[in-house]
Amino acid sequence: MTRIFFRALNAASLLCILTAPFAYAQGEDLPGPASTWLSNRAYTQQDLYDVPSSDTPYKIESQKRETSEGQRLYRDRYNPPENDLERTFQDEKPQVPPSVLEEMYSRRADEKLEQFGYDLFTARDAGKDDKNAATPPMGAVQDAFVLGIGDEVQITFTGQRTDQQNYKINSEGLLIIADLPPLPAAGRTMGDVRSEIDSAIASLHNTRAYIALTSVRQIGVLVVGQVHKPGRQNLTVFHSVLDALNASGGIKKTGTMREIRLVRQGRTQIIDLYDLLLHGTGRADSQLRDGDRIIVQSIGPTVAVTGDIKHPGIFEVRQNKYAGPKNIETLSLNDMLSLSGGILAPGQNRFIHLALDTKGRENASEINDTKARIFSDGSILSVKKAQERRAGMVELVGNTRRPGVHDLTHNRNLSTLLDSPDVLGPDIYPLIGIIERWNPETFSRIYLDFSVRSVSERTMDIALQESDRIILLGKTEIANLNQEDKPEPEKIEKIGYAQVSDKEYRLYAQENKTIRKYLINRTATLTGEVMNPGLYPVSGSVTLDQVLAVAGGMTRAADPSALEITAAAATHHNEDAPARAIYDLSVTPPENIPVRPGDSIRIASLTRPAELRTVVIRGEVTNPGPYDILPGDRISDLLNRAGGLTQQAYPKGAIFSRESQRKAEKLRFRASAQDMKRALASAIEREKNPPDARQIEMVRELARELEDITPLGRITVEADPHALNINPELDMLLEPGDRLYIPRRPLTVRVDGEVLSPASLQFRKDKEPRDYIREAGGFTYNADKDRAFVIFPDGSAQPLKVSLWRHSADMIPPGSTIIVPRDPKPFDFIESAKDVSQILSNLAITAIFIDDIRD
Template structure:
């Protein structure tokens, strides 16, 4: 574990709180942040303390306080410059906590390495009294073994049952005797507790009906001197149950400058060397010796070291046994040489078996660094200061094939059980629900060319047993969904768009590999004409016309399968063009030729022609005064007279002269004209606003109102027709040919004349044959102030129109038949500032006429 990883959690907590404080305070002046408090040895306590400081510091602001821009801060605030300075201080403090040995090795390689084994002592801080005292030394949990040797200072609990019932704690006195009430003194010091128990049971047996039970209550304290490279050297008060590790932990642990492999235990003038690596690496508890009063533990300086980095289970810096005593020696003589096998064993071995590269970074006598690749696992090559770098040579898995794409079994598969495509794709469960059956791809690495090769196959043929192919180690089998193939064709149709430019929702349906996309496009066959899903469809070798037609959704009902055009490239000896053409076109009759026997190749084009006489969903609607109104199917050549006859002819109340004939194509054209006129008015208004004599607000509002009316106007698409069956019979040339979507309305015979537009009271007035247009206008209240008297016109029932002369000085009588509408248009004077003001009269009149026709149809 690297030093950065070791302290990453509290460091990330501090950075988050620090940045949160920086971004929730804005708009204040820049000030200096106080010096960061000293780092604590315990990183968990440090992170908690920093978090509390930031919450209570005057720099800290809540989101609500930060949003209140008018508030004045109570104290200084944190600025981005202070944030950078703090981060730099944290980096320096983090680097300062690394030992010089760790910094030395980390400076030679990229990885940051920790010295192995020193974290086992925890984070006790010098100056903290962690030594047990007489009142806090616990007895180890569980029963004390019978071979435990008693000594002066131990206390025993003796309990009697039977004739005598009492329980007391008795110490072993300074003479080594255990004095129990009513029993003779027993020499206990130096005896096992099991033997003492037997002696007390023998004494109790001399009494009538008395049993005795003995247990250890407390143990004697011992003093152990711990010196050398420990955090808190000195005498440690322990118990006989404690071991060497306990003594080192009580002394704060071994410093990283101290040795873990040459610790000396001195007892009664004799020395014992302790190597903690046996305990740390192999779990050998024999290295953790028990202690006695007066023992001395000496931790010498760390000895020779090696570093191990890269693809090993436990990278770090390891101590190796010293070969020579003293300081004057070369790097090769400083330590016992270790082999590659021994070095890897200390690091737990490589991460994964297989081919690995082992590189040794060594030092010469003059301090230069050498680089050697190690191949001999047992040669003693690693001495003091060397670094072993381990790198995996390859991550390729042996004996596997990979199935990817639109499949229910993605991932690696054993080659031993899937030696062929047929074995890998043995049934339909291998495919996804939207599988494209005409092409899949086998991707293989070509060792000769050092590149990959792509081979197409048909999943459908593999499933049916019509095609198979041997697989090799490392092959990747790609399957595609129908949606991916459709997206591939869509990107071809729109060359301006690319797969990379698609949004995130669409990228899931795109073939991710660019080479695969190109490979699939190269193998596209094209289906056109009367099919349900025409377009390019990639095919593999062996795909038939029947398979291709099924992928395209099948032929439509109107498709002519007796004359299917197949255009294919000429290739091979039997299909040479002889200089005439590179392609040939043949006609296929499905009644005579089985499409399953016709093979399709990449680049072929198939066209299904459409037959004539296709039944279409065409109809016309007739309403009003006919005997059988409703919607009627339309056949080619049907005329208005045919429709009237099918509808049962006209009723006695019908008024054919007022028939309204509406055509969809004309309605769309009329609405388009309205929109173009609105757009033209907007352009002219913008140009008028740029002139010196710009229009006033009233004129602008009038134009905008007219523009809105044009944009919202609903066109009728009326065509003037003859709807009288008698007239149509005598003059067939007037009989209108019907189209799909036509609407015919036959009104009831009217007895009124309407007056609309700029009159005081627009109304429907009773028809009288002796009335002229001016009479009807006067009955409607006469002209308004905005009336344009010179452009009054009459709209006859059949949809035709004629201007009227109704001015006092220019008056001419005219007959107005029933069902007609007299229209008084608005004076275009408010629009005189526009260049097209002379055309506005016609625009306004057209709007009025359209409104009248819509009103007729709605009634």
């Protein structure tokens, strides 16, 4: 009855399994909340149907599509870090400090070297508890697997007997299965146990047994020696020696990689990890047993390989493997190359042996015998690759679409190599190309120039030789030639054709100083009425029409009948005198005029162009603003062009500022600031009466003010049109950068400087200077009363006497400015500086009037 019940139950389960996929296929019948949940997490219903039923939620989550940053954060939240592939690649490799051996070898080899193989244990999970590391395979295992106490197997019966249950091998080594006699299992292979179970159920009709491993017993392995975490490691029988070392944190760089001892039941095996790393063989993957001991001893003898090698590094020499006659571990050149993966490329290589003698001196010797065992503990092999020599080839570089080496057999001549316009780059400079050639007689490189255009047109040709380098230049290179290398006496401000070329074409003229100087020495100078005047390197077979084409042609103002060429070539009469010729292009076509290196070409203009220069007029004029001027323009001309003065204009108070004066004032201010800094430094170094901190700060502040102030550059002029008509000699010529300010007719007198309340005060005839100062609040504590002065509207100045004991009753006209400068006494400790009082007065004047003429 029980057997019938189990059969019915299994049939129902099988029916559910078979119909499950068809039930999930009804995608439209998913509940609404479920569809919304999937959509919010970037799933579609089809995604869910495509997931195998055995996948875990973590695997399902990894299949969703990322449609926003929020969904990426959701994935990071529910994915375990160890299963997140993206995060794994973003983790940085831990920075491990160099060992003593690495520092020693790196210093001797003058190259950073690392000990070989130890990065096997520097992965992120080395030494960490990782449940997924070396996970033992459950289920079907090899028949040769030996079972032991604690192993658990799953046995499934089908046929007359149908049940499934897990059974663990008990402490007596027996496997107790219901309705079957106890089976001895410990120490027997999986195949033997399977055969015995089949024999035990042979009496049951049509019954078969399936056995699978579900869990394995834990074993204890002792790892000691030069590991990061020595001690007992709890592993399984499926773990290997390498797993045990990794669980112990890996081998220290002071530990051996080649003499790892595995002790089992009193017998010792030697594990050499180099066999695994270099050849993929060895005993590092040997399965462990309970009670095994792994001993990592100190590192043995070491050697290093550096230079042009595939895997430079520091390598351990296994003892007794390369032992010589005196039982000393020695290696040959072939052994060293085998350890380091071999040379980078075949060809000529130099092998240098570096070794320390008993006195600590480094000795170097070149190796010719590849089998001689001369490398011992502390030796270094340095591999130097000889420079390659290309035979039967020429190289095309620069502004070309076919860069690289070309077969000399099929390119004997330059015209054959440049046989098509498709070879030339988009920014090709057609007037000159360079052939770089090795001269075996002089043991030096020589340079030959040619016209790219002439070669393309087959009007000239040059035979090529082995190892020639043909350099095609771009217009950008010609535009960027070093300005300082230009020949005298011409100094051209602009170089022709400064265009941007394709970045994929290397700028050889800028990278090679010799080539750049070669080009500079072969330039022709083009000036005058041409679109792009400048320096143009030319070959010996270039004509004027080719040069003009590269320069963009002549301007509309050019005079083709007056083209002047000054040739640098010497004449028969005077070897030092250049030849000069005038050409009329209507008579002599430009294609018949040769241009040689050193020639100077000048294209005259039909008319003298007007030089546009600008001045600015502000204030009380009808049309203020900037105006272009011509040579000979005067102030009266500017006033007329500006529409004349307004009715409120006050020409006597005009402020005229000139650019040259502003520059001169700026230089004077800076020179005064430097004088003050030098004087302050001398005063600080004095032993007697050095300045205090307050005085030092005052001087520094004054120096900064001198350096930062905008100069005024004022010149006293006559700006009244009526006065200029009567006295035309007062009508000043204008210069570019001049500024003229016509103020409004004033009814005030301005008081500024060291007064309590600087202001513009109402003019009255009966007021004296000190009356205005009193209305401005009086003097400040820092005022220099004895040096007060007035600036009249026309810019002239006059000192005032406004102290209590002496004062003058001079009438101050409207529009004047009374200035009270700062007292220079706090600066008396500066002996070598210029007159501080004058500096302070100039600062006050500049600060007051600069706003009146500012744009």
